Every structure is written in C-alpha cells, then in structure tokens.
Amino acid sequence: DVKVTQSSRYLVKRTGEKVFLECVQDMDHENMFWYRQDPGLGLRLIYFSYDVKMKEKGDIPEGYSVSREKKERFSLILESASTNQTSMYLCASSSGGVRETQYFGPGTRLLVL
Amino acid sequence: GENVEQHPSTLSVQEGDSAVIKCTYSDSASNYFPWYKQELGKGPQLIIDIRSNVGEKKDQRIAVTLNKTAKHFSLHITETQPEDSAVYFCALGGGSEKLVFGKGTKLTVNP
Secondary structure, three states, X not given: OOOEEEOOXXXXXXXXXXXXXXXXXXXXXXXXXXEEEEOOOEEEEEEEEOOOOOXXXXXXXXXXXXXXXXXXXXXXXXXXXXXXXXXXXXXXXXXXXXXXXXXXXXXXXXXXX | OOOEEEEOOEEEEEOOOOEEEEEEEOOOOOOEEEEEEEOOOOOOEEEEEEEOOOOEEEEOOEEEEEXXXXXXXXXXXXXXXXXXXXXXXXXXXXXXXXXXXXXXXEEEXXX
C-alpha cells in the first residue's frame, strides 16, 4: 500500500513565524503535490514537483515555498505565517503523468494566531 | 485555464436511495476524469475514474458517466449506505500537467 505521511496532524503557530510542513511518501513516486483545502473552495494546488530539486507553481503559490532535496520528501514552507494561511494542508504523490492516481496524506490542520 | 463546476455542494439522501453528483467543464482538451472520496479526518482517495474514450464505467455500486459533447460528467452511487457519507471531489486532467479539482459535495446518507 502506498503511504503518504505528514509530519503533524495539528499545528498552531503565531503570525510571522516560519512554518515547515513535511511530507514523506514510500512508493518512490516522481510527483509530489501540496494542496490547501478550505470550506467551499475545494482543493487548491499550491506547488508541485516532478523530480528532486524541481518545483512548479500551482494556482496559489503566493506566501509559500517548497523544497525537494530527496525523492521521498516534499516540504512546504510558510516564510512568515499569516492568519489567512489558516487551513488544512494536504500532500499527495503520484507516479507518471497527470492520469496517474494521486495518493493523499491525512492532512495537517494549521491554525495561525 | 481549466475550470470545473461541481453540484450540488451538499446532498442528503435516505439509505438505499441513489445519489448523483455532476461536474461541468469548459476545456475540450480535458481527457481524464477521476472522482475522489474524502472521509472525515482523512485525505481524499480515488474511487473511480474515466478516460475520454469511454462513456460510462461501473464498479459495484458506483458509476461514472461522461458526455464529452456537453462537457459534463457525473458520479452515480446506487443503494447508498451510511458509510458512503463523505465529501466527494470530481477532478479533470489532460489540458495541463496537473489535476483541477471541483469544490466538493458533502454527501450525507441518513439511516
């Protein structure tokens, strides 16, 4: 079974803090994704990566950056957290192209105070 | 760019009834149409998908239909059970290298 794990289920941070969200997959997938999920807005893509050290902006990259130093790990970074970044963050991975199944982690619920 | 509209946003049915969720899109280059189910406290999970060369696909109680001319596709769940209660997302791909997700439908199956 594919397993995607996220470092925290719940996180509380202060405005202006630097926040790291970690994601690890164990299936040697090339592709990894970060989404945020908000009520009424569905899943919105923040960043994705097709290979180590490669990254592509998604639909809402502002205020975020990512890092992929190893194939199995994809990190989402909030350089200076703001209250409007309070959300559920979902990581996913897949092999191959866009038609391949994306496997999601359980999500990290981030609260920025 | 690609865009997908999903309706309804909430759906409540009695156990045993059928449920239908519909998504419409505009990009004719889209050729891959998956559906994901998200249970409470979990990430979304693929339940069924369809490619543009097929009009319908079934897997036990769930089916997806695609009308490429009208640019819409639908998820059908028959004989609903309480464990079908979840949020369902349609998505589409093919026009670009990423999936575009709908806003989700919260399905409640009442016993």
